[in-house]
Amino acid sequence: MVTLKQLAKELNVSISTVSKALNNSEEIGEETVKRVKELAELYNYKPNKVALSLKQNKTKTIGVIIPDILNHFLAKVLFGVEREATKYGYNIITCISNESLEQEKESLRLLANGSVDGFILCLAEETQVKNEIEHFKKTISQGLPIVMFDRVAHDVLCDKVIVDDFDATYNATKSLLLEKRKNIVFISTLDGISVGKLRERGYRKAILETNTFEPLVLKIKKKDDQQKKIMSFFKKNTTIDGVIAADSSSGIIALNTGVKLGLKVPKNMSVIAYASKSDSFHTIPKLTTIRQHAKEIGANAAQLLINRLQNKSIEIDVKTKIVKTTLIKSKSTL
Amino acid sequence: MVTLKQLAKELNVSISTVSKALNNSEEIGEETVKRVKELAELYNYKPNKVALSLKQNKTKTIGVIIPDILNHFLAKVLFGVEREATKYGYNIITCISNESLEQEKESLRLLANGSVDGFILCLAEETQVKNEIEHFKKTISQGLPIVMFDRVAHDVLCDKVIVDDFDATYNATKSLLLEKRKNIVFISTLDGISVGKLRERGYRKAILETNTFEPLVLKIKKKDDQQKKIMSFFKKNTTIDGVIAADSSSGIIALNTGVKLGLKVPKNMSVIAYASKSDSFHTIPKLTTIRQHAKEIGANAAQLLINRLQNKSIEIDVKTKIVKTTLIKSKSTL
DNA sequence: ATGAAAGCGCTAACAC
């Protein structure tokens, strides 16, 4: 990489002259500016990012810590963050916590050495289960702002972007009740994390309000054979006529299992799941989904963080932004 | 963040003494080392990453450019890269090209300013279609090594990690022929990219070798309604008894469409697709898949790059590593 | 055993 020094030497001027010329300073003569710019162009000069970071004490880099990159929702949020960050000239360094508290701490520690200006993160499951938040507080007190999304720690004072999980599930359940469904099951693999709990509560509220039915919940562990679990559940509960799935794979499998058992979907059974467009397009009939607008969640998180970074002097109040889900009706509901 | 300067001041010693003490230099007195380390611990001192990068002229950061983060395969490769890189103390900066040549160039340009020590990337579709490679060559000539994976540019001299697409598809097709399938269709949405072509060729070779059947290929464009295309294709070609899908969604939809049309899978029709474990677990019956071992691809790419970075003086020959796929037989084949 | 000084690449306040 060419440096200012080399350009200066070749042009027989000082380093600062070159620097000023390239930064369009008024101080430098027109002719000099021209010569400098031409040579810089020729050698494809690019200011060294590291030197700039050191000088300006900011890296224009955001640390993103997510629990699982293979989760389509989280990947999509990452996409949203990346796109928004790029728009503002920020890069993102991605770390994957693998749902582990230890790895989450480690990533935070490793990047809090001047590598990044701030963090966007989604809590690891273990972090939520153990309810540890000290590492977040410490990071923030070091002057590195954090924006949490989806799975957040309410006791940490920072910006947050969340989804209306409770309301969305409540409303989805309501919509099945309006279809006169009388035996709606809630299926979930997300028992450990906050959003899983919120979704279950939304479902329960809707069911309990009917004063007629009892909630019916099927929880599946990560290590279970999901197809078997759902199949045997359906065989035991033959009157199931509606499914609310807290995650896409439960929804997809429930739908396929229903079809396999000869149920007409949606005639005999409706299915709604938290899932993406592509999930919906893969099932026959196409799945009715609760969409979380992951990209917007990511974009919002990036905006909140960048906004905070660029107003460092002024203390801004912490904000919590709710990105509302949308129920996209498709062919798996009436 | 605490700096050496601050520690030095507080301890009434020089900056270099502190630096040496923390780096366990023999030169410094035992007592001093102890005092320094204690204070550093107290203040939670961490060497500033940016300053180190500037000094040592390397960032211990890898730039990863992928065309699409929502592609499960690519996300998994990213995961593999991240894990391997972390193991060796490298961070990764992720850029998403969105299958666009322009964005790919831009990402390369933006990070080639000292932000990263090298690149791991998968070519954007547009890059492959237009066959542009100048930006790669330029980057490499600037001293930034590149490792390409999956979709690679054969005319660029650099390390590569690829999959045995041709052989794998050939063998998968063979295995359906062994099942006495007589009307096997190849379905793909990957027409523009190298791996899509290789897969098609592998299929064609196997079919042509039979000297009995003609290849039958269904190509689907990204913007098409995939379900409709496949459904109408199946209705027109009622004797289809085997499917080789170049991508997971074609495979999943083909299987579901077969079931929908009343075909018994695998009795009447077998389906094999390039897809992941989770895709396989979502269909009923479970999909037989060609697994690409994305994580290993990522890990291999990271190893190749890090190896090259750490032997910068010695010119090593470029390597192409082939990560073999595995055909995982499940319930969608006999 | 400790410290001073140079230098990585850059910007900017301050000479001249």
Place this chain on the structure above:
DNA sequence: GTGTTAGCGCTTTCAT
């Protein structure tokens, strides 16, 4: 209009 200098945080060579 151009150059000198200091400094961002760190390591390392070379004095002392």
